[in-house]
Amino acid sequence: MDLDKLRHRFLQFGGWSLLWQYAKMGVLWCGIKALIRCVVSGASVKTAYPSIIQGVEEILVKRYRPILDKRLHEQAGAECGTIQNGVPRIVWCAWLQGIEQAPALVKACIASQKRALPDYEFRFIDRENYRQWTSLPRHVVDKFCKGKIPSALFSDLLRLSLLTKYGGIWMDASVYCSGFGNPDLKNRWERILSSELTLFRYFEPGRKAPVALSNWFIAAVPGQRVLSIVLEMLLAYWQDFDCTVDYYICHLYLVLVLREFPSVFNNMPRANSRTSLLLSKAFAREYSEEDWQKLTAHVSIHKLNYRKEEEALRHPNSYCRYLLNQENDV
Template sequence: MNASHKKIMSTLKSYVRAGKLPLMLVLFPFSLGKDRIGLELFRERINLSIQRTLTRRYYGKKISYDYNSRQYKNVPDNQVIWFMWLQGIKQAPKLCQANFNYLKRNFSSQVKLITAKNLFDYVSLPNFIIDKWQKGFISNTHFSDIIRIQLLCTYGGTWIDSTVIAKKEFVLNLPEFSIPQTYGPGKNGHSIPVSNWFIHAKKGNPFLMRVRELLFYYWQGNNHALDYFIFHHFLVIASREMSGYLNRVAPLDNTLPHFLMLKMRQTEISIQELKCYLEKFQLMKFTNKLENDTERKNYQKLVKLLEEMR
């Protein structure tokens, strides 16, 4: 089973856990077995139902718990670049290692590598989150969501996923708050038109503080994620609570950064062509889950170029 099929099966299982089996059975005959678009429509309809469920439970919820962490490290507020690989960078895929080294070449000590060993040197987390992570109720993926928002609320700065290449000039000229979003007309019909693989914010950003409050409160009362994109759902809900916060921030497109990743999956690209793309684009999202030989060959070239980039 390839990475794509595994992701589909994992997604379907999460929908069942979310109590959406009746809706799935109704939609299934009309959505699957035809093409990829049918699957996307099926997934979007389930996501919309999940978001409505979460909205009913959490929108406007008054939460009295204090989830704040004190700053354990003396680092400049709002200037840190956060990069995480829980097992340590030597255990990371080659792309992630090359990307980390690229950031270090450009930003030096501003780049902070977060691992399972040093995480709590930077922030604290509620005991219930640590306990559920250690017991496997919270996956490493969802634990990463928790870590990024705790770091950004506590220190500010820029969270860059390990498979995201961000150019120096782009990072240096970010507005006060930045997060990738899908904009109209592509936004129409999307229940979660926002991503979290790149977030730039000032310490104590009120929007992220509210997202953290909702996310932590959710995990306080639940032992599994209602949806893989639970963090994204709370981004949307918090934005609605705050009079459309995400509609009022400087735009950062969520679509174009995926262009090269998708092209590399379909077509073998020459070193020269790949180099041109890397020079042209300022923000690029890639993946560690490679599906075919064409993609693997392209990623070998990408890693080589990234190791040479300044």
């Protein structure tokens, strides 16, 4: 990460307010020392981040854990919600600036989603229409409008709120769907639809337990317990804070709450982020029809990075150019 990008992130996450919060949390000096070590050793400043965030996450868990404990106490002995009807056939997708303003790759991804799921209702969310579908507390909306809540974290609140209220499938606008062209892919998708909750998780080869989870794809039944508790915790955080002390706070609380619902966790389909990122990693490489067929025979949902579009298009025969041309030909 270069200094210009670091400065942009610093301002985006709260600027001096962020430093003040880190000082109050007692992690600022630890972070400064880690940054100095990076400068001296010539290492990337990214390596300083874990030194700060470990202490921050311990504080965030301790501070908002009572919300989880209260909900667990309220639900003790209660019947679990039924999933007889499965996940509603609704796809939620957001580009807060408006789909018309989205990069070409994002538009191609959305087109691929609609082509792969023709019998689903697509609901596109932006900053002008989200109030038609859900309501967020006044303090959250005000902080978002003032730039205190970054768009990505506001999107986290939207996806949790919408899925808790309506259920369905949230896919980031940078998710490409290559279709369900064989029985194995179709069966995997049907399992997602029949499950209470599905998140993509990162499974390393040879390991049964995931090492991380993602929130760029979430399928859920209405009123899903894990999502509703995480939403409540995040709303409480934004009641108290005016800056982003942890960019991955949504992931932090998803992991925390899922631990308390082992039946939900254990019944979740094995959707692997590692394989869904393979296309993104090959984005600027020369397109191979044989490799593409092999990949799409095993993976139907691909998480891409629209920020890589410009670089990938420098190659005349890249995978990125292939995807864009494919959508233009439709």
